[in-house]
Amino acid sequence: xxxxxxxxxxxxxxxxxxxxxxxxxxxxxxxxxxxxxxxxxxxxxxxxxxxxxxxxxxxxxxxxxxxxxxxxxxxxxxxxxxxxxxxxxxxxxxxxxxxxxxxxxxxxxxxxxxxxxxxxxxxxxxxxxxxxxxxxxxxxxxxxxxxxxxxxxxxxxxxxxxxxxxxxxxxxxxxxxxxxxxxxxxxxxxxxxxxxxxxxxxxxxxxxxxxxxxxxxxxxxxxxxxxxxxxxxxxxxxxxxxxxxxxxxxxxxxxxxxxxxxxxxxxxxxxxxxxxxxxxxxxxxxxxxxxxxxx
Numbered sequence: 001x002x003x004x005x006x007x008x009x010x011x012x013x014x015x016x017x018x019x020x021x022x023x024x025x026x027x028x029x030x031x032x033x034x035x036x037x038x039x040x041x042x043x044x045x046x047x048x049x050x051x052x053x054x055x056x057x058x059x060x061x062x063x064x065x066x067x068x069x070x071x072x073x074x075x076x077x078x079x080x081x082x083x084x085x086x087x088x089x090x091x092x093x094x095x096x097x098x099x100x101x102x103x104x105x106x107x108x109x110x111x112x113x114x115x116x117x118x119x120x121x122x123x124x125x126x127x128x129x130x131x132x133x134x135x136x137x138x139x140x141x142x143x144x145x146x147x148x149x150x151x152x153x154x155x156x157x158x159x160x161x162x163x164x165x166x167x168x169x170x171x172x173x174x175x176x177x178x179x180x181x182x183x184x185x186x187x188x189x190x191x192x193x194x195x196x197x198x199x200x201x202x203x204x205x206x207x208x209x210x211x212x213x214x215x216x217x218x219x220x221x222x223x224x225x226x227x228x229x230x231x232x233x234x235x236x237x238x239x240x241x242x243x244x245x246x247x248x249x250x251x252x253x254x255x256x257x258x259x260x261x262x263x264x265x266x267x268x269x270x271x272x273x274x275x276x277x278x279x280x281x282x283x284x285x286x287x288x289x290x291x292x293x294x295x
Contacts (some may be wrong), residue, residue, distance in 0.1 A: 002256035003218045004265050006178075006227040007046075007053040007248075008143070010120065011039055011068075012086055013233070015060040019086030020123050021193070031233060035061075038236020039068050043075060045241065049248060054262040056082035056120040056143075059107030066111040073112045078261040080118035081105065081139065088125040097127060101137055118262050120144055124180060131157045134175055141176040141266035143227070148179045150217040150224035152269050154278060174275050176266040178225060183209060185229040190240060203243035210247060218254060225265055 014032035017023045039055075046053055055072050057079055062069045072079055083089075084103040092100065108114050119134055121144040134142060135157075142155055155177040158170035182188050189201040210228065217226045235244055251257050 002223065002258050003214075003221070003254075004223070004225045004258050004260045005214075005251055006225060006260055006262050006265060007051065008056065008120075008227055008229055008262060009039070009042060009053060009235075010056045010082060010229060010231050011035060011061050011065075011072075012058060012082070012122075012231055013061040013064055015058040015083075015086040016122075016231075018060070019058075019083070020088070033233075034236065035231070035233035036065050036068060038232030038234075038241075039065075039072070041236050041241060042232055043071060043077075045245065046077070047075065049252070049259075051248070051259040052076055052078070052261045052264075053259075054078040054080055054118065056080045056118075057108065058082045058084060058086050058122070059104035060085040062107040062111040069108070069112045073114060078118065078263050079108060079112060079114045079116055080120060080143075080262065081108070081116045082120050083122040086122040088123060089121060089127040089130050090125055092127070094129060097129070097133060101133060105137070117141065118143065118266070120180075128159075129157075131155050131173060131175055135173055139175070140270070141178055141262065143178040143180055143262060145177050146179055146181055147177070149181060149213075150221040150226055152179070152225060152266070152273075153177050154275055172275065172279055174270075176270055178227065178262055178266060180227070180229055184213065184227065186234045186240070187229075187231055190234050190237075191231075203240050207243050207247060211250065214247075214251060218257075225260075225269075227262070 012032065013035040014029050017029045017032050023029055055077055057069060081104050084100040087100055089097050108116060117140045119139045119142050121130065124144045126144055145155060147153060154172040155175040156170040156172050160168040189206045192200055214226050217224055235241060
């Protein structure tokens, strides 16, 4: 059976420094400008390989770089929702969180005429109402949670947890969760932020980690989804992009490897695993299980 590989890029540009890091330092904010250079390089690379990819784009970025967002669309890649200005949803009340979702959707529609079906929360932070809001807004998949590695599952709402009582799982809902992991994210390996535990790793180290993760998925999780989370302002540096190209050459040389957009994988997985049947089959409620029910 095949393994599915998703190359995903969070085109944060300046928004990550404004939203997550709350910087007002022109030098730090300017680091986001390199994201535009990185996106152009990445699109050129994807065109050479003829691979589709998924770009998670904050509304703030879409308005800053409309031509690049249109190019992403025109070259057949998926554009998905990534907040307004890389804000943490848990920092806002319900009306404010709705407003940020609206601003992101409006910016993507204004600049590229797209209505995204996928969502990735900035910095993978959620409020206790985010999943319900995604349902209300008609989004069909999320890529922010970490309850599995290569196996999708249905997200939950209304979990109950505190420091004193046993964890109580909520209800699975019709949002396909395509899980993520910090170890599969380029930012924590490569980006220097003073005061954070981020290190400027050598690409060879990251290549070894990502390759072994792929090897495990390829051997033990047939039909699963191997996804990388990358940021154009990070992976777009020359030596790192060359490392990514080595990975791609390795992966594409294997039998049964399919490069996919996140929306395409989520859509096919849902068809093979309807929510009610998935629950009735005994699939674990806390995660995606041990590898069954993949594509």
